[in-house]
Amino acid sequence: MKKSTLFDIISPVMAGPSSSHTAGAVRLGLLARNIYKKVPHKVVFKLYNSYAHTGKGHGTDKGLLSGILGLKVDDRRIKDIFNNEISENIDYKFEYYDNFRRHPNSVDIELYGDYNMKISGDSVGAGEILITKINDFNVSLSGNYNTLILVYKDKPGMISSVTSHLQCANINIASLSCDRNAKGQDASMIICIDGNLDADIVQSIEKMDDIYFVTYVEKLG
Amino acid sequence: MWKNWDNDMDINISTFEQLYNVCISTNKQIYEVAQEAMGASEDISVEQVRAFALRSLFAMKEAIDSGLNSKELSLSGMCGDDCFKLQQRYKNESAMFGKLFEKIIEYALATSEENIRMGTIVACPTAGSCGILPAVLVGVSREYNYSENNQISALITAGEIGRIISVKVALAGAVAGCQAECGTASAMAAAAVCQLRGGTVKQILNASALALKNLLGLTCDPVAGLVEVPCVKRNPFLAIHAVTAVELALSGIESKIPFDEVVDSMAQTGALMSPMLKESSQAGLATTKTGLKIKENIFGK
Known part of the structure; x- marks a missing residue:
């Protein structure tokens, strides 16, 4: 608790x-x-x-x-x-x-x-x-943080590619968790951040190869 | 142990002994220590902490005033018109213990009934116990004309009491029974009023401890699983209970068992209490012949 x-x-x-x-x-x-x-x-x-x-x-x-x-x-x-x-x-x-x-x-x-x-x-x-x-993805979202949710192809380097976009914008990650349905298939990433994420960063992540779905979920008041 | 306090305001106070020592060594009131610590942990000013408390205080008064003007029944139809009955009687007859007593039980019922008819209340500390603290805080303040500033200080004092209790016991009927919800609310209410009446830090902590100590073992056995029977009418009872604790404490009467140990015993009692008596409606009032009949009438077999 x-x-x-x-x-x-x-x-x-x-x-x-x-x-x-x-x-x-x-x-x-x-x-x-x-x-x-x-x-x-x-x-x-x-x-x-x-x-x-x-x-x-x-x-x-x-x-x-x-x-x-x-x-x-x-x-x-x-x-x-x-x-x-x-x-x-x-x-x-x-x-x-x-x-x-x-x-x-x-x-x-x-x-x-x-x-x-x-x-x-x-x-x-x-x-x-x-x-x-x-x-079909297991997540753990409390609504207490602004959170980026991604679904993408499970392959090496995806986490660092995504997080480097956040690093460039000077965004601190509070927590990160990943899940996948099978090796090489669909995977999901849940990134809780401190502060706010601008729409253009979300868009730049969206344009990356092998990213199927991105959504930015704002925390509950 | 506390020599670094001034440099490190967000130090985490987790027992009443620590709170008392900090208050004494810094010559501060409980609400001053609490609002400074809250401000430090959220990186906001003391004024912002007090503004937050004022919003809650305002919502408590709104709930009381809407509740006093309604006799709408709850979704189940079990409760909702008792405050109206009280007010009808007080139009012609006074309560034995005078106007303040009337206000306190009316306000507690008004708030609790507002809650069960889906009105807006402050869950302080929980929705089921939402009538207890506002009834005494607002009732006493209106009777004795305490300023808004004093009321905010009293609410913050109460909040700090609830916070420290919650370090050891989750304030949920499902975890520790009603002692953790309405019991904590009554202890908080005692602290708020003792603060308003000019009690010392020691007297405030004793008022709270006495209130809580006398509610240990209170079960959570709501009929049909709804926050109505016995919850609604329990609120005025425990609001008055808090006032008794304040009267004793202001006279210098102390809890023989220190507050922290009272909280420990609440945690232990909660753990030993059967899950059937902790918000599961599997025993107690919920499974009486009448309790089961009411349930069947509301939800069917």
């Missing part, structure tokens, strides 16, 4: 009733939105375990949708999001499952639109969250 600060104890200001089931749900939706980049036409939320069982009583469904629509945890519209005009143009559905292999407060968010994406995450307590999977 991350050490609490004075600020953690006297905040957040949030829509009730539960930090894990309401505020955590909003933050999962928000981070999924930051990863997906656009407002999808359709979203399917698959809620697992405690999220499935007590989610309705805690407004977990409202929180998830509010996050996808860009609302922050203290937004007064969360409570009535299903009747708010900002949710009119999006098609959404909730499904409920039991799966003991999943975290007690767990959700899959399937986004459909200009492109499709599946994002999985857990609400790990006190409003803190973890995105654990984007499509």
Whole structure:
């Protein structure tokens, strides 16, 4: 567990009733939105375990949708999001499952639109969250850092090529993790950074050979 | 041990003994030490730390005032109109212990009910315990006209108490039961009010320790897994509990067991407590005949 600060104890200001089931749900939706980049036409939320069982009583469904629509945890519209005009143009559905292999407060968010994406995450307590999977790649995204996510061909030198772009921009890396589905196939890189990354650096990395997908995910406020 | 304090403000205080020693050796109040340390760790000014606390204080007052004006029920329909009932009674009849007592229990219920109807509250330290600290902090401040500045100092004092408790015990019902959530909130509330009333550092720490000590072993057994029964009504009870602790401490009454050891015993008690009594709704009030019936009515079989 991350050490609490004075600020953690006297905040957040949030829509009730539960930090894990309401505020955590909003933050999962928000981070999924930051990863997906656009407002999808359709979203399917698959809620697992405690999220499935007590989610309705805690407004977990409202929180998830509010996050996808860009609302922050203290937004007064969360409570009535299903009747708010900002949710009119999006098609959404909730499904409920039991799966003991999943975290007690767990959700899959399937986004459909200009492109499709599946994002999985857990609400790990006190409003803190973890995105654990984007499509088929295992990741670990808390939303506490600005993060660069890449999918690329698994081959020697990719990490140093990417990080040299960051070095040139004087960006410090807070953490870096990689995963791949098989040797020589698709690989993923998650780079958490201090400070902000300019769009032109993201673009220059995008233009590199054998980079399939790049997205810059801004941290949650 | 603390001779480098002035040069190294972000030194990590993790026990109440350390906090007390720093306060005494630097001749500072708890909130001064806390706001300087917070500022140093985030590289921001003390004014910015206080501005953050003011935003929380403001949101607490908004939650109280919205809560006082609503009798909307929660999503489950279990709770939401009790504060209204209290206010109706106080229109014609006074509470036995006077206006301040009325304010405190009204504010605590107003905030907790605002929480369960998805209103905006401050999770201080958690959403389920969100009514306790604001009720006494705002109630006492309104009754005695304490300045906003004093209220901010009191909130920061309370926050530091919560922070140090959380070093040893995660403030989550699932980890250590309700003692960790509402118990901590009550200890924080005691510290805030003791600060407002001009208590010394020693008296503030004793007020907190006494409040926490008398809530050890409190279980977390919410009906139907919702933050409603017994959580909502527990908030006014533990707000008043905090006031008792302050009255004792201001009279020089001390906790025989030092605060750090009270926190150790809370951690131990939490660890020994069955998981069935820690936010899993598998025992206690949640599985009473009526508790199960309520659950069935809300979620079906």
